[in-house]
Amino acid sequence: MTGFLAWLTLIAPLGAAVVLTLLPGLRRSSMGPLLAVASVLLCAATSLIFWMGGTHTEVESTWTWMDFATSGGRGIELGVLVDPLSKMMLLVVGWVGSAIFIFALGYMKGDPSIGRFFAKFALFVFSMLGIVLSTNFLMIFVFWELVGASSYLLIGYYYDKPSAVEAGKKAFLVNRVADFGFLLGILMIWRMTGSFHFGEIEKAVREGHVSGSPGLLALASVLIFVGAMGKSAQIPFHVWLPDAMEGPTPVSALMHAATMVAAGVYMVIRVFFCFEPLGAVSWGWAPGFVAWTGGLTAVLAATIALVQRDIKKVLAYSTLSQLGYMVMALGAGAYSIAMFHLTTHAFFKGLLFLCSGSVILGCHHEQDMFQMGGLRKRMPVTFWTFTAGMLALTGICPFAGFWSKDLILDALHAKDLHFLQLAATVTAGLTALYMSRAWILTFLGEYRGHAHPHESPKVMTLPLVFLAVMSLLIGVAGYAHWLFPVQGYLEHWTIQELHVDPSIAIVSTAIVLVGYAISWSIYKRPKLDRAEALKARFPALYDLLWNKYYIDDFYLWLVRTVQQGIARVCRAFEENVIVKGLVGVPVAFTAWVADKSRRLQAGRLNFYAYVFVGGVTVLFLFLLAMGAR
Amino acid sequence: MTTFFFWAFAVVVAGSALLAITRRNGVAAALWAASSFVGIAGVFVLLGAYFLAVVEVLVYAGAIMVLFLFVIMLLNLRETDLRVLEGPRMHVGGAILGALFLAGLVWTCRRSGLFEVPLEPKGPAGETGTVAAPLFRDYVLPFEIVSFLLLAAMVGAVLLTKRKLS
Amino acid sequence: MTVGHLVTLAGVLFTLGMLGVLSRRNILIILLSVELMLNAAALALVAFASYRGNLDGQVMVFFAIAVAAAEVAVGLALVIALFRIRVTVDADQVNLLKQ
Amino acid sequence: MSGWNVGLALPEWILAGSVLAALAADARGMGEWVRRLAWFGVFAATATAALQGLLRLDDGTRLYAFHGRYGLDAFAVVFKILFGATSLFILAMSGQWLRRVDRGHGEFRLLALMATLGMFFACSVEDFASLFVSLELITVCFYCLAAFKRNDERSVEAGIKYVILGGLASAFLLLGIAFIYGATGSLEIRALAAQADDLGHGGASLLQFGVLLAIVGLAFKIAAVPFQVWTPDVYEGAASPVTAFLSMGSKAAGFVLLLKVVRACLGPSADAGLADPDAVRWLALVAVMAGTTLLYGNLGAMWQGNIKRLLGYSSIGHAGYALMGVFALSEAGFAAVVYYLMAYLFTVLGVFAVIILVNGAMKSHRIDDYSGLGRRSPFLALVLTVGLLSLAGVPPLGGFFGKFLIFQAVVAKGTTLAYALAFVGAAGVVISLYYYLCVVKRIYMHEPGPDAPETIAVPGSMKIVLWTCLIGMFVLGIFMGPFVKLAQEAAHALVAAR
């Protein structure tokens, strides 16, 4: 039953997507989007059923998708694995997804191709569920790619908008580069353990049946992580995520905040045995690499977020920063805490994005915060839910973020990663700074724009309220362990019991409050002159942050100049060496010889006779030369 | 005696041929060629090929050369016309090729010992009767073919020298 | 005197005829030279006939002479035809067909 | 072997009789009778030859007449049918063309008939005297035919060039025969076979020289390098039906005689020449000739603007391929040559039939005249294209299978030289495809010129020729089984018959 339900959960969104694609009539009718929503609601329902089933029921149902082995062995399987971890993730995808889908019904209303939107959106849910439920590396890779493709399609949803198309392409390609590493990592692990299957690999690792030098083990591990870096937009693969905000806001909320970007983190947790030293197998410097990547991402993204003007961009960088937190936790071996933060983050970041969507819709597709202000009165529900989300994000007790984030700090502390702990703490302050900045600019003060903002309809605000409530509750619930079955999966975990360390919590809360205070002092002024002054005071720093540390420009240079240069060189080689040389030269030579050989046929009789007699002589000499008789 | 005649005929044959191919005047060339053919007929006699000697003189020196002269006259080629035609050309190349060919031929003869075989009439003498015997027995087929060959040449010559066409 | 000498004589005659073909521009004389070559071959045949002591070679010469006559007839007819339309017997002028 | 057995040469007698009758008719100005007699003669002779083959020949036998100077075996029969068919095609093709010429119909048919007679004889010759005279009979007829348009400068020039170079070749052949005779003491071709071991083993300088010169004389007929120079000029200058006849009849006759001589050189058993390491010299000679011939022919054709000249060069190329078959010096190789010529018959005659028709309409032979033929006369375009592709050796056409057999025979030798020759042949195929396709390109991809006539009328006789050739090309390319058998029987008779 569980297996059937799991398959059903997986297939339903695909079915919705396919039906919507193939039936243009349905696609254009108002029933179409509802079909997609229904498929996600089904997921929410089943996730609840699974969750209520307890923390230890595991169902694994597989189907051989492609069989390449000649004798025995597993081929490439597709399957569903329902275990505590996937149950947890299903909850996130199902519930956050449902909220966002419902929100999207309102947000996308009136769009001529709303059916197409929901088809793609359902396709995404299918792909995401595939990742969540997958039983082996190749299956996860398959859905990894599908998620990337649906992301491409949804970011580029407004296909007549060049920036959106470009952003979609960028997202796809950056992920492709990361997947390059991922696939190689998968293949290496396969080579070392002889299996793609998670269970078998874990068994092999635990029993020490892993062949390969320590360096290769670390490399394999890191390559797997590279895949996660792409999806979870870790530095240096982070560049696609802010651009991805070109997509419709529900897309940003579900994919680029709540679920898809968390897939990287989820995947690492799923394959924790490729990172965690178990038994005799050590993965070398891989966990450290993971931790430092996360730390770097957290800090850099937070700093960039400080200067963004676009409300969605602020949230995007915030997402990056929070993903950095999770990855730090992974690096520290705190997998269940990373999962915890993933869960809380999904709810409150989804909430924040939906709020921003509501704001954007209210302001008639204005995204620049400096063109907003004073929306508190005009959009009260949005304001209050956004506030809840902000408090959760910045980690104010008892909102969700507080619990998960402080547990990460504790984990870092416990693992003696003090520098990273410091970075995380600073990032907490920065988070408060940019979030409150956005909050103040958007909702407080006077309206600076030219539109007529209005509150969104019920279909949009209800999901907001739901998510706001969840943001408040889910942290406590998780901390109290009754929400949270992941530890069942991760029972090996070295730090068995973690509590919020009051001292760490107090310090971080203090820093967060400092952040609030600073932004209040800068942005809670009618003319924003202090912000301008600050910008003028530190132009170099501002430029550095505004230009995102010039990483995008570097990539652009790499693509436009280096890669395209190589391509042009190849093309020139093709045209000059291959075509003109390899083909052209023999052809020209043949033509030349042909032309010259005609000269023998000069038309003059005597010369013909010469050729004839000469021929006789040559043949005779030839015979003699071959051996005189 | 044979030796003397041989050399005498050889000189006639080769010398006349040389003159024939170097004369600018067509008539002179034809006459020298006829002289060469007569020399060949002499050699034939020397080897006992009497019938052939007669045929050679009659057909070659007689008929064929007369035909040549006739055509030369018919075309009314003046010596000056012909002289203009000729200029020094490719003699060296031709001589080298000729020398190589001749050397090859002589070498072949030497290798196969022909220079050790004395030249003397062997076997039946080539008189009319003795030649006719194989000609009308073993070689009747080529003989018939030759008749058609001559017929073809006749038809062709008539065709080609007809004045008008289309 | 040996057969070799006679064959050599035939060779000389053949070569002379060949030289005539190679170097003369007058088509008539070229034809004449071809006749010389055929005769040289005939000479060789007779020489070998005496060498082999049978008459087959001599019979062959008979055919050779007939063939030569036929060729001359056609050749001269062609020369006449050529002269009629081109008023030349110069081999170098006969070079419309080339390359 | 002894005995007159005159009746064996019935096909030749029929032909000879019709020649004489036609001559009489022509002399009395009965042109129509000449035509009928020519048709009758060739047809009857061919049919007789075929019947002889069916009724009188068992596998691998050879019947003799004229005291062993005339032999009839499967090889001879196959080629007689081939020549007869060629001649019939030529008669059919020349009918319309002759109507454009006011005089000389009778002579044309007479000469064609006598050339056919020469070819028939050539199939059956057993001694060098017959070989020489039959070859000369063919050649002399072709001298006259080449210059048939005697008020056309080019035609006469072709005749002049042909007659002088042909005379040169005859002289070499005759000298070669003299030397072979000197070496063997006999004019019979099989006498050569008796001494074939000497040819390999040495001591036989006379024979070597003689065989070389004889090959020179025959190589001239088949237009092998370096004796190919006359070919393009004569092909271009001669009237189209004559060129067609030359390219098939004359060449095939050359091959018949060449194969006979080469067979004799192999010695009593067919494998003697192969097993003998000394034979490598001759193999190398033939290989070099074949290789250069096919390369020269195909390269020369690349830049031609005149279709007949192009076909002249291409015929040199084909001589090269057929020589590859000779190079194989095996039954398979000879069979390949036979098959090659069979396919060549339909192919080249089909092509020339179209050329004659197009020439009739366009009055020139430029390849550009064929521009847009695909639109103007789809059927002619089809036949020409198929013919050219068959020449190039493209399946499912006869030319392909001929080449395939040739290559197969060469590769079967398994020596480095053979492999090298095969690769050279392969290169030749590619080059030839290029220039054939250049013509095809004009036919289908270019638009017709402004002065091109709308459609070209195809008289009934030509239709028959075209269809026969078209079907023949396909049949020889697809249903090759029986024809392969025939070619193999012919080759077997050539090699093994006593």
Add this chain to the structure above:
Amino acid sequence: MLSLITLLAPAVGCFVLFRMRERDDADRERIRRTASAFVTISLIASLVMWWSYDTGGERYQNVIDVAWAPSLGIGFRLGTDGISIAMVVLTSVVIWAGCYVSRSIKDRVKEHYILLLALVTGVFGVFLSLDLFFFYFFYEMAVIPMYLLIGVWGSRAAQYSKEYATMKLTLYLTTGAVFALVGLLAVYYQGSEALQAQGLLKAGERTFDMRLLSQAVLSAGFQKAWFPVVFLGFACIVPMWPLHSWSPIGHAAAPSSVSMLHAGVLMKLGAYGILRLGFDILPVGAHHWMGWVAVLCCMNILYGGLVAMAQRDMKFIIGFSSSSHMGYVLLGLATVAAGSGEAATAGISGAVFLMFAHGIMTALAFGLIGWFYDQTHTRVVDDLGGMLKQMPFVGVCFVIMAMASAGLPGFANFASELLVIVGAWRSSFTLAGTGLTVPGWVPTVAAVWGIVISATYLLRAVRDAWFGPANPRWEGLRDATARRERLPFAGLILVLTLTGCFPRTIVDTIKDGVRHVMQRQEERKAEQPVHDGGPR
């Protein structure tokens, strides 16, 4: 019988069309329908063969064996194994779609279809032949109609005229073919000798039967000497780098239906030939030399992709991407040198599957390009842009094609590339003659990076041609709206997704064929040549 029907249906179609008139549009419509009818017969027959394939049964099924020229050992032998089934189905699907796409041809319709059917007869023949002679016969036969098809109905390809393009293509392929022919004949001769020595043939008999020839035990020296000849001959048409330059301009110059067949099917002949002849008959040679191919194919993959990146003409982009993708096929084939049966089975099955997938995908691509090129008269991506508004159906199909080509799961290309990569990863390649060994990860890394490259140029092409603001210049473009206009594209996508989502439908069949090839590879280890076939 089914194999015969598949082969003969288009051939008979040729004759039927030959007898039809083409005077007015009604005639043309009749011609189109007739042609479609005949290829549909082939399609049905081939699908039935696929359906009824007996995995684990006889290696060759649907066998027809008729003596043709017995004195030479030529027989008209048809049959299918797991590998050729995939190829036959590919061919019939592509020609089926191609016949629909060809509806855009308005000039000399009859000739067009005759040549198209002749071409496809040749292709079917190659895939169905079990006789070496007929294999070559059909192979060469398939090349020539291409000349006219491109030359008459094609279009300019960048700076090259269609005449140049088609001539180059024809000559290039013929060069390869005749080169291979020499090799085939050597195999025929020496193989027959060996079979005689083994007692499988009577003395003096020869055979072109590939089933028999593959049992011939040929000496290692012979195989090593001749495998390169056969391989290079076929590598021209694959096309392997650096012998590929005919292919992009050939694609670009050809009319769309011909491009479809050309890239979709014709290029597969080469790889099929290598597999069928090279691997089956010359296993030692294949094992010896294929290591080099693993290196060269990296050039295909990376270089082809990079050149595609620098192209602006849509057909050139797809053309070079084809040569890049065929690099994966070569890589898959190269795994035969791996030594491990497991890896090689995966690699070769992947290669065959990829041939199938790429065939369908690229046919789709060229069909779609043809659709808009007929209206825009330009394929330069800089001139295009914003067409999705005007032709949503074609545009979406194009995006799907690009996704498939970029190796997105759910499409056959992904599954097949994955197999190839898995196979190559497990292999190691010895470079004959140098003593060097290239570990499997080297070409695999190149292959995986190639997927990144292909995504780059494909997405860029999609962006430039389809997305972006609506372009007023393309105001009047017509989408594929009628059913028969959509059918070919939809059909191809259907095949692509069905086999992509359920790859076992075809992989199991292919694998069964590959199993026999690998068996032969295994046997070779035990074989001692009775007959020494080295050059004498």
